[in-house]
Amino acid sequence: MTKKKNRFTVGWLYPDLMNIYGDRGNILTLLKRAEWRGLDARAIDLGRGAAHGMEDVDVFFFGGGQDREQALVYDDLIEIKQEPLEAAVANGSVVLAVCGGYQLLGHYYQTAEGERFPGIGLIDVRTEAGKKRFIGDVVVDTTLEDLKPTTLVGFENHSGRTFLGAGARALGRVRVGSGNNGGDGTEGCVQGGVVGTYLHGSLLPKNPHLADYLIRRALSRRGMAELAPLDDSIELAAHAKILERAQPRAGER
Amino acid sequence: MRRTAAVWAGKATGALSRLSGLGGGTTLPGDVARAIDPTILRKLTGDLTEGSILITGTNGKTTTARLLTSIFEGMGKRVVSNRAGANLIFGATAAALRSAGPDGKLRADWGVFEIDEASLPRAVEEIQPRIAIVLNLFRDQLDRYGELEKIAKTIEAALESIPEGAQAVLNADDPRVGEIGLGLGRTPLWFGIEDPVVAMRKLPHAADARTCPKCGASLRFSAVYLGHDGIYECPNGDFARPSPGVAATDIALQGFDSVGMNIGETRVELPVGGLYNAYNAVAAFAAGTVLGVDGQYMAERMHGFTAAFGRQEKMDFRGRRLVLVLSKNPAGFNETLRTAVDMAGATHFILGLNDRKADGTDVSWIWDVDFEQLAGRAQVVVPAGKRAHDLAVRLKYAGVEARPPQTEPGRALDDLISVTPEGATAHILCTYTAMLDIRAELVRRGWAKPYWET
Structure with missing residues (x-):
C-alpha cells in the first residue's frame, strides 16, 4: 500500500513516433525530480495499441511528431486512448502536451485547404494551418499560480495557429517569439490539469518550476501536496542564459 | 567571356579571404562567381575529363569524399573537391574555381563533391554526376531543414533526375534510404554492414525512421549498427532491407585508432575508428567498384588515409x-x-x-x-x-x-x-x-x- 503511494508514474504517449524535438528531456526531468524527492518514479510507454495502466498515470506527456507519424497515431488516439485519457484527467491526472500533441488534444486541426481533422477535444482550442513557420527562442511571462520565476523559456518550431476558446486560458503571454498564433500574444493553454504549449527545447529541463508544478498538482490528488525544494542552480542558470540572449525577432511586435 | 570574368572574380575573392585571415575562402568565392555567371558550376564541371561523384546524407559526407579523393589521386588523377565541409552549392562552386585556369577552364579529371541534403537537386542538375551516394538520413537541424520526411522526398526527387547511365549508390541498412531506393525507376547499388558481432539488439532512443512505408507497422530489427541503421523488416512482410551488393563483414573496432573489415575478398584497414567509418569506407569502396577500381588498390589507399580537420x-x-x-x-x-x-x-x-x-x-x-x-x-x-x-x-x-x-x-x-x-x-x-x-x-x-x- 505504502509502496504504491510512493510511486510516481509518467505515461508517455507514443514515445517511438511522437518524439521529434528532444521530448525525452521532459520525461527525464519529471522522473528525476520525483526521484530526488524520494519517490519511486517510472515511465510507462503508451505506444500504439497500449492502454494498460493509464488509470495509474500521474503525468501524461504527449509530444510532437512529423506529419507521417502524426497520421499513424491518429486512429489509435481516438479509438484506444481517448476514453481512458479523459477518465484519468477527470480523476486528477495531469497532462503536458507539446506542439503536435497540443494540437491533437484540441477540437480540430484545419488544413490550408479547409479540411478539418477532429482532435479529441480535451482542451478548448482549435488550430489552423498557417503559411509562415514560427521558428526561434520564446520567452513567456506566465500567469500560472505560484510559479517562480514567472518566466518560461523554450524554442518554437510550428506553422499551426492555435486559438483558445472560453474554456481554456493562456499559459502565458509571449515576451519574445510568436506563441499560439503570432497574433494575440498568447502562448499555450491551461485547462484544469491539462497544459498545452508550443515550447520545446526541451521545455521542462530549463523550466524546473513548471516541472514541479505538474508533479505537485498530480500528487495532490493523492493527498501529497508538499515537494521538498531542490538545488536548481544549474537549471536556472540555463534559464537565465535564454532570457539574456533572446531578442525579439524581426517582423514581430 | 562571362565565364572567365566569373572565375577571376571568384579566385580573387578566395585569395583576399585567406589573406585577410577571415577563413579559408571556402564558399564566398562561389557566391561572387555565381553572381557574375549563374551557370559557372555547370560549365566548369563540364570540363572534367572523367566526371563527378556527389555524396549526401546526414553523417559521413566529408570522410567518404576524402576517401574517394585519395583513391583517385593515387591513380594520378586531378581531383576537385569541396573540402572543409563547405557543402552548399556555393562551396562546390568555390572548389571548382580554385582548380580553374586563367582561361576560365577547369583542368581536372574528377569532381568529388559532398552535398548538403537540401542542395542535392540543384547539385544534380548543375553537376550531372556519374555516381550519387546517399549515406544515411538521421534527424539533424530540424529548425533549418524541416522534418526528415521532407529531406527524404527532396533526395528522392534528385535521384530520379540523375543522368541516364549514372549510378545511385545507397545504404541498404538505412530504412528511409532503403525506401527511397526501392521506389527509384532504376536499380541502385546497395552497400551495408553484415556483422552480427558489432550489432546492438535494440534501437537507441535517437532512432527516427522506424515504420513500414506501406502499412505503417513498426519495423522489426534483427541487428542495429548505428542510429536506426541495421537489418530490418516489416512484420507484415511489406518491406525489408535490400540485400547489399557490397557489404562489410568481420569488423574489427579499435577505438579511435582504426576500424578493419572485409569487403568481398579484400581486407580493409582504415586508420580512423568507429563503426560509422566502416560505413564511409564501404560506401567509397562501392563507388570505386562501380568504376571498376581494383579492390586491393583501394584498400592500400584507405590504409594510408588521414582524417579531415576535427x-x-x-x-x-x-x-x-x-x-x-x-x-x-x-x-x-x-x-x-x-x-x-x-x-x-x-x-x-x-x-x-x-x-x-x-x-x-x-x-x-x-x-x-x-x-x-x-x-x-x-x-x-x-x-x-x-x-x-x-x-x-x-x-x-x-x-x-x-x-x-x-x-x-x-x-x-x-x-x-x-x-x-x-x-x-x-x-x-x-x-x-x-x-x-x-x-x-x-x-x-x-x-x-x-x-x-x-
Whole structure:
C-alpha cells in the first residue's frame, strides 16, 4: 500500500513516433525530480495499441511528431486512448502536451485547404494551418499560480495557429517569439490539469518550476501536496542564459 | 567571356579571404562567381575529363569524399573537391574555381563533391554526376531543414533526375534510404554492414525512421549498427532491407585508432575508428567498384588515409594527447560517445555545443543523445560552447558530474588541462562551429594547423 503511494508514474504517449524535438528531456526531468524527492518514479510507454495502466498515470506527456507519424497515431488516439485519457484527467491526472500533441488534444486541426481533422477535444482550442513557420527562442511571462520565476523559456518550431476558446486560458503571454498564433500574444493553454504549449527545447529541463508544478498538482490528488525544494542552480542558470540572449525577432511586435 | 570574368572574380575573392585571415575562402568565392555567371558550376564541371561523384546524407559526407579523393589521386588523377565541409552549392562552386585556369577552364579529371541534403537537386542538375551516394538520413537541424520526411522526398526527387547511365549508390541498412531506393525507376547499388558481432539488439532512443512505408507497422530489427541503421523488416512482410551488393563483414573496432573489415575478398584497414567509418569506407569502396577500381588498390589507399580537420584529429599538447571528434547530431554523438567510452577507454572530455546556423539553432536534440553512457565512467567533463549551460543541465539529468559550463573555448581548454594529468588523453566532442572555435583557439596557441591546410 505504502509502496504504491510512493510511486510516481509518467505515461508517455507514443514515445517511438511522437518524439521529434528532444521530448525525452521532459520525461527525464519529471522522473528525476520525483526521484530526488524520494519517490519511486517510472515511465510507462503508451505506444500504439497500449492502454494498460493509464488509470495509474500521474503525468501524461504527449509530444510532437512529423506529419507521417502524426497520421499513424491518429486512429489509435481516438479509438484506444481517448476514453481512458479523459477518465484519468477527470480523476486528477495531469497532462503536458507539446506542439503536435497540443494540437491533437484540441477540437480540430484545419488544413490550408479547409479540411478539418477532429482532435479529441480535451482542451478548448482549435488550430489552423498557417503559411509562415514560427521558428526561434520564446520567452513567456506566465500567469500560472505560484510559479517562480514567472518566466518560461523554450524554442518554437510550428506553422499551426492555435486559438483558445472560453474554456481554456493562456499559459502565458509571449515576451519574445510568436506563441499560439503570432497574433494575440498568447502562448499555450491551461485547462484544469491539462497544459498545452508550443515550447520545446526541451521545455521542462530549463523550466524546473513548471516541472514541479505538474508533479505537485498530480500528487495532490493523492493527498501529497508538499515537494521538498531542490538545488536548481544549474537549471536556472540555463534559464537565465535564454532570457539574456533572446531578442525579439524581426517582423514581430 | 562571362565565364572567365566569373572565375577571376571568384579566385580573387578566395585569395583576399585567406589573406585577410577571415577563413579559408571556402564558399564566398562561389557566391561572387555565381553572381557574375549563374551557370559557372555547370560549365566548369563540364570540363572534367572523367566526371563527378556527389555524396549526401546526414553523417559521413566529408570522410567518404576524402576517401574517394585519395583513391583517385593515387591513380594520378586531378581531383576537385569541396573540402572543409563547405557543402552548399556555393562551396562546390568555390572548389571548382580554385582548380580553374586563367582561361576560365577547369583542368581536372574528377569532381568529388559532398552535398548538403537540401542542395542535392540543384547539385544534380548543375553537376550531372556519374555516381550519387546517399549515406544515411538521421534527424539533424530540424529548425533549418524541416522534418526528415521532407529531406527524404527532396533526395528522392534528385535521384530520379540523375543522368541516364549514372549510378545511385545507397545504404541498404538505412530504412528511409532503403525506401527511397526501392521506389527509384532504376536499380541502385546497395552497400551495408553484415556483422552480427558489432550489432546492438535494440534501437537507441535517437532512432527516427522506424515504420513500414506501406502499412505503417513498426519495423522489426534483427541487428542495429548505428542510429536506426541495421537489418530490418516489416512484420507484415511489406518491406525489408535490400540485400547489399557490397557489404562489410568481420569488423574489427579499435577505438579511435582504426576500424578493419572485409569487403568481398579484400581486407580493409582504415586508420580512423568507429563503426560509422566502416560505413564511409564501404560506401567509397562501392563507388570505386562501380568504376571498376581494383579492390586491393583501394584498400592500400584507405590504409594510408588521414582524417579531415576535427574528425578524429589527434594532436599533442604539453605532454597530453587531444582527440577532436566532430559530433553534430544524436546519431553521430551517440556513436562517438560509444566509441570513446566503450572502445577508447576515454575518461576526460570537453563536450561542445553551439547554436549557430551551421549547428542548428534549436538545441533540443541533446536530449536525444545518450549522455548516460558517461555516468560513472567519465572522470572529467567540461561543458563548453555557446550553449554550455544547456549541456550542463543535460549532464545533470544523465547522472554525470560535470565541471562548470565554459562558454569561452580558451577557458574550456584551460579547465580541461588543469585537471588532465600529463601523459593522459582527453577527448573533445563538439558540434560543427563549436569545433571551429576550439580549433581556432588551438591554432592560436600553436597546437594545431589552420583548417584550410588540413
